[in-house]
Amino acid sequence: MYRLKDIATFIDAELIGDASIKINSLATSFNAQKDQLTYIASNKYKADLLDLKAGAVIITKDLLEDCPTNALVVDNVYLAFAQITHYFKQQPTYLDGIHTSAQINSKNIAKSCTIGAHVVIGKNCTIGTNTIIEQGVIIGNNVIIQPNVTILQNCTIGNNVFLSVGVVIGSEGFGNALDNQGHWHTIAHLGNVIIGDDVAIGANTVIDRGTLEDTQIHSGVRLDNLVHIAHNVSLGANTAIAAGVTIGGSVTLGKRCQVGGGAVIASHMCLADDVIVTGASTVDKHLNKGHYTGFTSISLHSDWKRIQMWLSKLDKITQYLNIKLKSLKGQ
Amino acid sequence: MYRLKDIATFIDAELIGDASIKINSLATSFNAQKDQLTYIASNKYKADLLDLKAGAVIITKDLLEDCPTNALVVDNVYLAFAQITHYFKQQPTYLDGIHTSAQINSKNIAKSCTIGAHVVIGKNCTIGTNTIIEQGVIIGNNVIIQPNVTILQNCTIGNNVFLSVGVVIGSEGFGNALDNQGHWHTIAHLGNVIIGDDVAIGANTVIDRGTLEDTQIHSGVRLDNLVHIAHNVSLGANTAIAAGVTIGGSVTLGKRCQVGGGAVIASHMCLADDVIVTGASTVDKHLNKGHYTGFTSISLHSDWKRIQMWLSKLDKITQYLNIKLKSLKGQ
Amino acid sequence: MYRLKDIATFIDAELIGDASIKINSLATSFNAQKDQLTYIASNKYKADLLDLKAGAVIITKDLLEDCPTNALVVDNVYLAFAQITHYFKQQPTYLDGIHTSAQINSKNIAKSCTIGAHVVIGKNCTIGTNTIIEQGVIIGNNVIIQPNVTILQNCTIGNNVFLSVGVVIGSEGFGNALDNQGHWHTIAHLGNVIIGDDVAIGANTVIDRGTLEDTQIHSGVRLDNLVHIAHNVSLGANTAIAAGVTIGGSVTLGKRCQVGGGAVIASHMCLADDVIVTGASTVDKHLNKGHYTGFTSISLHSDWKRIQMWLSKLDKITQYLNIKLKSLKGQ
Numbered sequence: 001m002y003r004l005k006d007i008a009t010f011i012d013a014e015l016i017g018d019a020s021i022k023i024n025s026l027a028t029s030f031n032a033q034k035d036q037l038t039y040i041a042s043n044k045y046k047a048d049l050l051d052l053k054a055g056a057v058i059i060t061k062d063l064l065e066d067c068p069t070n071a072l073v074v075d076n077v078y079l080a081f082a083q084i085t086h087y088f089k090q091q092p093t094y095l096d097g098i099h100t101s102a103q104i105n106s107k108n109i110a111k112s113c114t115i116g117a118h119v120v121i122g123k124n125c126t127i128g129t130n131t132i133i134e135q136g137v138i139i140g141n142n143v144i145i146q147p148n149v150t151i152l153q154n155c156t157i158g159n160n161v162f163l164s165v166g167v168v169i170g171s172e173g174f175g176n177a178l179d180n181q182g183h184w185h186t187i188a189h190l191g192n193v194i195i196g197d198d199v200a201i202g203a204n205t206v207i208d209r210g211t212l213e214d215t216q217i218h219s220g221v222r223l224d225n226l227v228h229i230a231h232n233v234s235l236g237a238n239t240a241i242a243a244g245v246t247i248g249g250s251v252t253l254g255k256r257c258q259v260g261g262g263a264v265i266a267s268h269m270c271l272a273d274d275v276i277v278t279g280a281s282t283v284d285k286h287l288n289k290g291h292y293t294g295f296t297s298i299s300l301h302s303d304w305k306r307i308q309m310w311l312s313k314l315d316k317i318t319q320y321l322n323i324k325l326k327s328l329k330g331q
Numbered sequence: 332m333y334r335l336k337d338i339a340t341f342i343d344a345e346l347i348g349d350a351s352i353k354i355n356s357l358a359t360s361f362n363a364q365k366d367q368l369t370y371i372a373s374n375k376y377k378a379d380l381l382d383l384k385a386g387a388v389i390i391t392k393d394l395l396e397d398c399p400t401n402a403l404v405v406d407n408v409y410l411a412f413a414q415i416t417h418y419f420k421q422q423p424t425y426l427d428g429i430h431t432s433a434q435i436n437s438k439n440i441a442k443s444c445t446i447g448a449h450v451v452i453g454k455n456c457t458i459g460t461n462t463i464i465e466q467g468v469i470i471g472n473n474v475i476i477q478p479n480v481t482i483l484q485n486c487t488i489g490n491n492v493f494l495s496v497g498v499v500i501g502s503e504g505f506g507n508a509l510d511n512q513g514h515w516h517t518i519a520h521l522g523n524v525i526i527g528d529d530v531a532i533g534a535n536t537v538i539d540r541g542t543l544e545d546t547q548i549h550s551g552v553r554l555d556n557l558v559h560i561a562h563n564v565s566l567g568a569n570t571a572i573a574a575g576v577t578i579g580g581s582v583t584l585g586k587r588c589q590v591g592g593g594a595v596i597a598s599h600m601c602l603a604d605d606v607i608v609t610g611a612s613t614v615d616k617h618l619n620k621g622h623y624t625g626f627t628s629i630s631l632h633s634d635w636k637r638i639q640m641w642l643s644k645l646d647k648i649t650q651y652l653n654i655k656l657k658s659l660k661g662q
Numbered sequence: 663m664y665r666l667k668d669i670a671t672f673i674d675a676e677l678i679g680d681a682s683i684k685i686n687s688l689a690t691s692f693n694a695q696k697d698q699l700t701y702i703a704s705n706k707y708k709a710d711l712l713d714l715k716a717g718a719v720i721i722t723k724d725l726l727e728d729c730p731t732n733a734l735v736v737d738n739v740y741l742a743f744a745q746i747t748h749y750f751k752q753q754p755t756y757l758d759g760i761h762t763s764a765q766i767n768s769k770n771i772a773k774s775c776t777i778g779a780h781v782v783i784g785k786n787c788t789i790g791t792n793t794i795i796e797q798g799v800i801i802g803n804n805v806i807i808q809p810n811v812t813i814l815q816n817c818t819i820g821n822n823v824f825l826s827v828g829v830v831i832g833s834e835g836f837g838n839a840l841d842n843q844g845h846w847h848t849i850a851h852l853g854n855v856i857i858g859d860d861v862a863i864g865a866n867t868v869i870d871r872g873t874l875e876d877t878q879i880h881s882g883v884r885l886d887n888l889v890h891i892a893h894n895v896s897l898g899a900n901t902a903i904a905a906g907v908t909i910g911g912s913v914t915l916g917k918r919c920q921v922g923g924g925a926v927i928a929s930h931m932c933l934a935d936d937v938i939v940t941g942a943s944t945v946d947k948h949l950n951k952g953h954y955t956g957f958t959s960i961s962l963h964s965d966w967k968r969i970q971m972w973l974s975k976l977d978k979i980t981q982y983l984n985i986k987l988k989s990l991k992g993q
Contacts (some may be wrong), residue, residue, distance in 0.1 A: 046860040096791060111427040114774070114791045114809075129445045129463050132791050132809045146502075147445075147463045147481050150809050150827045162517065165481045165499045166535070168827045171808075171865040174886040174904060182900050182918050184884050186824065186862055200517055203502040204426060204539040204557075204828070204904075206865040206887040209564075218462070223514050225537040226866075227558050228888050228905040228923070238513050242505060243537075244577030244595070246888075246906030246924040248941065256513050259557070262577040262595030262613070264906070264924030264942040264957075269359040269410030279579065280595040280613040282924070282942035282957040294614045294960030295595075297970050303977070310627050310976040314641040315634070315979060318648060320420040325655050325989050442758040443776070458795050460758060460776045465678040477833075478776075478794045478812050493848070496812045496830045497866070534833040534868040535888075551844050556868040557890050557908075569844050573836060574868075575889040575926070576910030584706055587844050591943070593891070593908040593926030609925040610910065611944035626926075626944045629956030639959050645972040646965070649979060656986050 002087065004056050007037065008072055010087055011080040013058065017070030021055050026081075026088055026190060028055065028212050037072075039081040058084075082177035085188035091118070092134050092153045099135070109149070109224070120142075122159070134170075143224060152209070158197035158219065166204040169193050173208040173231025174251065187211060189211065189231055196220070202243065224261070333418065335387050338368065339403055341410040344389065348401030352386050357419055359520060359543050360385065367402060368403075370412040385624055389415075413516040416542075423447070423465050423484050426652070441478075454489070465501075471528065480602035485542065488530035489550065497535040500524050504539040504562025518542060520562055527551070533558065533574065546654075555592070573610060581620035667789050669699065679732030680681035683717050688750055688852060690874050691716065699734075701743040720746075737875065744839035744847040747873075754778070754796050754815045761797070772809070777822055784821070796832075802859065802953065814871065820859035820881065825837040828866040831855050835870040835893025835911065842940055849873060851893055855979075858882070864889065864905065886923070913947060 003008075004018035019166055023198025024035040029045070032038035032054030039058035049057075056070040058080050064071055074080040098104070098115040106125035113127050116135035116209050124250030125139060128147035133139070137151050140159035145151075149163045152170030155318070163169070170252075175187035191210025201207075207229040208282050209215055215231060220238035228246045229235070236239075236255035241247070242250070249268030253259075257271055270286045277283060278293040300305065310317065333341075336350035357364040360376070363369035363385030370389035371379055380397050381390075387401040389411050395402055402458035405411040430433070430444040435591030437456035440446075444458050447466035448463070449523060456470060459478035464470070468482050476482075480494050506518035522541025527550030531539075538560040542548055546562060548554075551569035559577045567586035572578070574592050579598030584590075587603055591610025598603070603618045608610070609624040610631070630638065640647065664672075667681035686697040687986030691707070694700035701720035701929050702710055718732040720742050726733055735741040739939025744935070749828075760766070760777040769778075769789035775789050778797035783789070787801060790809035795801070799813050811825050814832030826829070833940035837849035853872025854989045858881030863869075867912075869891040871877055877893060879885075882900035890908045891897070898917035907921050910929030915921075919933055927933070939945060940955040961969070974981065 027757070048943070068544065070662065076815050083429070110445075114772075124948075126422075130461055130810075132790055146483075148461075148479065148609070148810065152808075152827070162503075164502050165483070166497060166537075166828060166866070168865040168887075171826050171887060172824075174884070176862075176884050176902065183860070183882050184862075184900060184902060186884075191514075198514070200507075200515075201498040202505060203539075204497070204535050204866050204888075206828075207491070208865075210886070220514050222505070222507050222517075224559075224561075225502060226535075226557060226888060227501075228886075230886075230905060230923075238515060240507065240515060242577075242579070243561065246904075246941075248904070248923050260597075261561075261579050264921075268942055276963075278963065279597055280615075281960050283960050284942075284957075285960060287960070292960045292962040293963040294958045295615075295964040296625045296627050296958050297974065298608070298612050298616060298623045299616050299974060301607075301609065301624045303621040304624040305973075306977045307973060310980055311629060311638060311973065312628065313643065314635075314645075314954060315637045318641055321983065321987075324651075328659050328987070352939075441776075443900075457753075461792055477814075479792075479810065493834075495833050496814070497828060497868075513833060529845070531834075531838075531846075533836060534830040535828070535866050551845050553838050553848075555838070556830075556833060556870065557866075557888060568859045569846060571838065571846060572890065573910070575906070591928075592892075610908075610928055611946075624947075627956045627958050629939070629943050629945050629949070629954045632808075632940065632953040632955045635955040642969060642973065643959065643961060643965075645976075646929075649972055652983065655981075656871050656990070659990055 004037075004072070005086060006086070007056075011058070011074060011083050012075045013073065013080060015070070015072055016064060016067075019054065020109040021070060023055060026085065026212055027054065029057070032057075035083070035200055036180060039077050041078045042080070076177070076179065079177040079179055082175070082185040082187045085190060088190055089188035098148040109153060116153070128165075145202075146222035151191075155195070157195045157211070158199065158200045161195060162201040164201060164205070164225070167201050168204075168206045169195070169201075170209045171206055173211055175211055175231060175249070189230070191215065193217070196237070205229070208233075214268070218255075230267070236273065244331075335368075335401060335403070336470050338387075338415060342389070342403065342405060342414050344403035344405045344411060346401070346403055347395060347398075348387065352373070354386060357416065357543055358385065360388070362544070363388075372409045372412070407508070407510065409531070410508040410510055410516055413518045414588055415523060416519035418522055420443070447484070459496075471495055471584070477534075486524040486526070486540070488526045489530065491529045492526060493531040493596060495532060495534040495556070499534050499535075500526070500532075501536045501540045502537055505639060506562060506580070513542070522546065522562070524548070525626075529552075536560070539564075549586075561598070567604065666699075666732060666734070669746060670719075670836070673720070673734065673736060673745050675734035675736045675742060678726065678729075679718065683732060685717060685953070688747065689716065693717075693875070699746070701741070703740045725973075738841065741839040741841050741847055744837070744849045747850035747852060750852055752815060777947055778815070790827075792963070798922075807929055808865075815854075817855040817857070817871070819857045820861065820862045823857060826863060826864040826865040826867070826887070829863050830866075830868045831857070832871045835866055835873055837873055838910070848980050851876065853894070855879070858899070861885075867891070869973070870895075877947060892929070915945065 001140040004163045005152040008015040027036040038054040099117040102119040104121045110129040114132045122141035125143045134153040136154035139157045146165045155170040171191040176184040177277045193215045195217045201223045202225035205227040208231040216234040218237040222240040224243035230249040232250040239257040240260045242261035244262045254273035259277045262280045263284040276291040281294040358367040360379040369385040391552040394618045430448040431576035433450040435452045439457040441460040445463045453472035466482040467485035469487045477496045486501040504520045507515040524546045526548045532554045533556035536558040539562040547565040549568040552573040555574035561580040563581040570588040573592035574591045575593045590608045593611045596614040607622040612625040622650045665790040683923040689698040691710040700716040732846045761779040764781040767769045772791040772947035776794045787805045793811045796981040801819045807825045808858040817832040835851040839845040851951035853876045857879045863885045864887035867889040870893040878896040880899040884902040884904035892911040901919040903921045904923035916935035921939045924942045927945040938953040941957040
């Protein structure tokens with residue numbers, strides 16, 4: 001908890017309003033309550049000020065006259081947000097061994113595991129060699145965790161979950177703010193990862209925690225090996241994602257989606273329920289229910305070179321043809 | 332070992348034939364012998380019934396009249412197969428330390444390694460810090476295993492092999508059967524990974540075990556970092572695969588193939604000997620000997636937008652031109 | 663250190679010149695000094711002989727007359743180079759625990775860490791559970807290393823660096839020479855990885871060491887999860903690379919570049935300062951400052967099939983149209 005005046009000092013902001021209010025945490029502009037601080041990154045989101053219930057908001061000067069709550073005025077809102085996240089980040093303690101406050105209701109736990117403070121592990125779980133479970137993690141019943149898995153602080157795992165070797169759950173999201181000098185400032189990710197029941201996750205797959213809210217892997221999801229799930233992603237129930245898929249930040253997939261291996265889904269895309277994406281495709285649009293594909297079929301290298309040459313001129317070819325056809329018509 | 336009547340109970344099947352026969356293991360329809368159970372997933376594979384030597388087969392009712400052996404009749408064959416695999420899966424014991432039954436003929440073994448029951452390690456091997464070798468793994472001579480490698484149960488490693496940091500060998504394949512409610516049921520993978528001699532494998536690369544038979548990495552293969560090799564894949568001798576490649580299930584590559592970084596090879600594709608695939612290509616066809624490529628060359632974003640617009644209309648452009656040309660001809 | 667005559671024996675070369683000179687290390691033809699050995703892989707690089715300052719050079723017979731220094735003459739230069747690299751490779755000792763010669767100036771070090779000989783760790787660092795730091799690694803101040811990270815021998819990490827779970831720094835590059843029988847011979851990588859200040863690296867990302875010189879990650883760089891950085895790559899200051907990107911060997915990126923998730927950059931490409939590459943693009947050209955894209959947009963599978971059919975015929979379509987237009991003109 002910080003007083004708003006302390007936060008203003010931390011991020012070097014001009015404070016307009018009640019400097020004494022207490023800020024317990026950060027939240028998105030939609031969800032922020034009286035004890036929370038939020039931010040409006042640009043004038044594009046000006047309308048969000050209307051329903052704002054936050055105790056305070058980081059904004060630029062030009063939004064001040066429409067601001068219904070206490071304001072922290074800065075030049076670079078996103079940068080100020082990045083800076084303040086670190087004050088609300090709980091630093092994990094890299095202890096070794098099993099913390100005395102951990103509640104472990106299963107016997108099949110490798111002695112080489114590291115289990116942090118206040119971890120809860122349900123019944124009939126198996127936890128493999130060298131696995132690391134940080135403080136505050138909650139694990140359900142009948143969970144099998146293979147060796148070398150790392151679950152970072154405060155994430156939640158449901159029942160009947162299977163985590164393969166080398167899985168990382170709750171890593172920091174890839175969020176960075178640029179300053180005027182072109183330097184990146186890391187955003188500390190304050191959300192967690194919430195994994196439902198009956199989920200299976202493949203080897204060396206990584207799931208980042210959310211920025212302010214949680215990354216969500218709903219029940220019945222299947223993830224293959226070497227998959228990247230970025231911050232704030234939500235995967236609907238029974239969605240299956242094959243190996244080597246890269247899913248960008250804040251992507252939403254509906255229920256029963258199937259994504260083939262090596263596909264890339266750009267940040268902020270929304271896929272409805274029952275979307276099928278062929279492997280190796282690039283999803284650069286929101287998608288309704290259906291089967292979608294997007295890649296260049298393989299061909300002999302010599303053919304491909306000619307095709308790519310014409311492809312790069314497709315624009316000019318169509319122009320040229322239009323002119324030709326017109327001139328022929330006019331003959 | 333189970334009696335066929337027990338298996339019928341496990342998967343809730345109607346048993347037609349000799350309920351008392353012993354089933355020792357599962358096998359593909361091509362290879363299954365008298366003490367083995369197999370399955371025919373759909374009518375498409377009806378012809379496989381002709382030469383079937385299996386002790387029993389899981390089928391649907393409509394294949395029953397052509398079935399030459401004992402039958403387990405179910406509605407959803409693939410789901411029943413998924414369920415029964417778990418009864419034949421050996422659960423690893425996640426011990427810590429080095430099991431007394433392990434035969435280790437090398438001295439340069441880090442003390443932090445975990446080595447399971449009946450593991451055999453040849454001469455002149457080096458095994459790095461925190462590496463985990465599960466029960467039944469066989470490792471040849473002159474093998475260098477870097478830190479943090481995990482080799483799961485019963486896999487085999489030849490001579491002169493190099494495994495880089497974080498390699499995972501023998502993880503579960505990505506095979507799942509859907510039930511009527513749209514829930515996935517994991518298939519337990521009963522095959523192993525067999526790695527030949529003189530193989531080198533890059534950091535954080537993952538090789539899944541086979542479903543019923545073995546994933547095979549033949550002698551002289553080179554794999555770079557962060558490569559995914561799915562279940563049942565076979566890589567021919569001296570094939571080289573660069574970083575970030577995703578190879579789907581049951582893919583076969585011949586000898587001396589070269590696959591560039593970031594390529595994706597769809598499940599079930601067959602590549603002959605001496606196939607070269609340019610990096611970033613998507614292999615969606617079987618390929619004979621030759622050099623193949625398939626991706627969109629990079630261009631200025633503004634050019635690309637126009638090209639993609641015309642590309643998405645290529646179908647209509649060609650139609651329009653045909654009509655235009657005909658009408659011009661008719662002038 | 664070896665005498666040149668010893669090296670000639672190791673690689674079965676004909677020695678022309680002073681057999682007694684001492685060779686301390688290997689170097690590129692541009693940088694090699696009197697106590698160093700280099701190689702000229704093919705006649706294409708014949709001009710490099712002109713300014714050669716190396717103590718000796720591995721060449722083929724036909725370059726001998728232009729050779730200004732001691733020569734080791736072989737049939738397959740690249741293969742001979744691959745073989746000799748192993749004689750100059752320092753084999754790490756996979757000890758467990760913390761070596762007495764390590765200088766550790768921070769307290770927050772997990773007991774399960776392995777820290778090699780002559781490692782230096784600066785002030786105010788945190789090093790997570792099971793992390794492995796090999797001999798000769800230098801780490802600056804205020805560095806946070808999460809669990810399960812592996813930093814291989816002699817790499818250097820600057821100040822204020824953040825390494826996420828499962829990061830591998832200093833793995834062997836993917837360099838292999840073919841012999842006449844089609845067998846690959848691994849090149850031992852003798853360079854290191856040098857990481858500047860204020861760098862953050864995502865989970866399970868891998869950075870290979872250089873072949874003869876160093877892989878360089880300059881200050882302010884941001885790497886997301888599951889990124890592959892090959893040998894000899896140089897990433898300019900404040901460059902940001904999103905998840906699942908594959909960067910081939912000897913690629914150079916300038917300052918402040920941004921590469922979207924799942925992109926592939928082919929070996930030897932040079933990207934200037936301030937290049938932006940959209941995610942999922944394939945970089946197969948050198949790029950000047952600007953925003954570039956190259957992938958096939960996703961569409962309904964049925965549309966995509968038609969488009970790909972026409973695309974594969976683009977060559978023939980344009981030919982056909984040219985003929986048609988000419989014949990129409992001639993009517």
